[in-house]
Amino acid sequence: MTLVRKRRHQQALRLSLPPPPPPSSTDDFHSPPPQPVTPPTSPDIIENLSDLKKLAVLGHGNGGTVYKVHHQRSSSIYALKVLRFNNQNNNNAAAPMMISHQAAAREAEILKRVDSQFIVKCHAVFHTISGGGELCFVMEHMEGGSLYEALRAHEKLSEDVISRVAQCVLKGLQYLHGMKIVHGDIKPSNLLINAKGEIKIADFGVSRIVGSGNVGNASCEGCMGTCAYMSPERVDPERWDGDDNADGFAGDVWSVGVVVLECLVGHYPLIGMGEKPDWAALIWGICFGERLEIPESASPEFRSFVWRCLEKDWRKRGSVEELLQHPFVNNRCFTTSCASATSNHGLLDFAFHA
Numbered sequence: 001m002t003l004v005r006k007r008r009h010q011q012a013l014r015l016s017l018p019p020p021p022p023p024s025s026t027d028d029f030h031s032p033p034p035q036p037v038t039p040p041t042s043p044d045i046i047e048n049l050s051d052l053k054k055l056a057v058l059g060h061g062n063g064g065t066v067y068k069v070h071h072q073r074s075s076s077i078y079a080l081k082v083l084r085f086n087n088q089n090n091n092n093a094a095a096p097m098m099i100s101h102q103a104a105a106r107e108a109e110i111l112k113r114v115d116s117q118f119i120v121k122c123h124a125v126f127h128t129i130s131g132g133g134e135l136c137f138v139m140e141h142m143e144g145g146s147l148y149e150a151l152r153a154h155e156k157l158s159e160d161v162i163s164r165v166a167q168c169v170l171k172g173l174q175y176l177h178g179m180k181i182v183h184g185d186i187k188p189s190n191l192l193i194n195a196k197g198e199i200k201i202a203d204f205g206v207s208r209i210v211g212s213g214n215v216g217n218a219s220c221e222g223c224m225g226t227c228a229y230m231s232p233e234r235v236d237p238e239r240w241d242g243d244d245n246a247d248g249f250a251g252d253v254w255s256v257g258v259v260v261l262e263c264l265v266g267h268y269p270l271i272g273m274g275e276k277p278d279w280a281a282l283i284w285g286i287c288f289g290e291r292l293e294i295p296e297s298a299s300p301e302f303r304s305f306v307w308r309c310l311e312k313d314w315r316k317r318g319s320v321e322e323l324l325q326h327p328f329v330n331n332r333c334f335t336t337s338c339a340s341a342t343s344n345h346g347l348l349d350f351a352f353h354a
């Protein structure tokens with residue numbers, strides 16, 4: 001039996017990425033090609049991409065599309081994220097968005113390392129050569145969609161729910177930071193909810209492994225949504241000594257603060273309601289804005305938590321460890337019945353029972 005289990009496990013490990021096509025002279029492919037991926041253990045062995053039947057489009061992101069797929073052999077449902085490689089200097093604005101081999105390699109490298117109940121699981125990775133090359137991630141299907149969609153449907157969340165969201169995201173970050181991984185893109189559309197109401201961190205497209213030399217792409221051109229959650233030291237490293245911030249973990253904490261406040265006020269909180277969300281307004285709100293719009297009704301614990309996350313000086317900002325002990329997260333989770341300090345269960349049941 002042990003042998004059988006071992007063999008099945010090895011089959012899953014055989015999924016590998018053939019070398020990508022050679023980069024063109026204009027390609028920004030400076031890092032090694034994507035390496036064979038060894039995803040964490042999976043209940044189903046997904047050997048062939050052709051075993052997955054596309055059922056629907058779940059969403060579009062920067063560089064790819066996410067499909068709901070059916071694995072015919074096991075009858076399981078997965079999410080298939082397909083990233084298209086940019087092999088040429090594509091100046092055609094009408095062409096679909098594409099990513100570099102470098103970015104794809106980084107995402108695959110990180111997914112191969114992580115295995116936590118607070119992170120969306122990756123079951124397998126495939127590389128295809130169709131249409132210039134694609135990298136396909138077979139992911140755990142998160143039936144409840146994203147926190148972004150939940151916020152659009154519910155506008156605002158209660159402090160109890162926000163506290164539990166914050167706890168799960170911080171626990172995911174605690175795990176990632178312990179593995180020396182900076183997520184770099186914590187925002188509502190990257191926090192996904194499953195059928196049990198559990199919330200998990202997804203999308204490692206701009207993540208980086210500290211000390212590996214592969215720096216996350218913090219370019220703000222054309223990614224306003226993402227920039228909106230970036231910390232002052234990332235947006236304006238000169239003013240906020242961002243270059244001294246060697247690891248970047250504090251930037252993830254800032255993003256948690258923005259998400260938490262957004263969940264309470266029901267809109268992006270660092271620029272005024274109705275204000276045009278252009279680049280200048282964002283820079284001002286992130287780097288210079290001194291007053292946070294926190295509703296009168298917010299509890300002192302909520303205020304204090306948000307202030308510890310949204311401390312502009314990254315050296316003074318709360319750490320993940322500190323915030324996990326904060327009364328906004330800690331006390332509430334010991335008094336609520338459906339979430340414990342270690343479990344992620346039943347967090348966002350409202351996503352299904354609106």
Ligand SMILES: Nc1ncnc2c1ncn2[C@@H]1O[C@H](COP(=O)(O)OP(=O)(O)OP(=O)(O)O)[C@@H](O)[C@H]1O
Nearest residue numbers: 058059060061062066079139140141142146189203
């Ligand atoms: N595992 C999943 N299960 C269910 N839906 C998913 C899953 N992964 C992604 N999605 C859906 O697909 C959408 C696109 O995801 P993707 O990670 O490609 O981009 P994004 O995070 O929305 O944007 P960006 O790439 O700009 O960060 C998500 O917003 C979500 O609604």
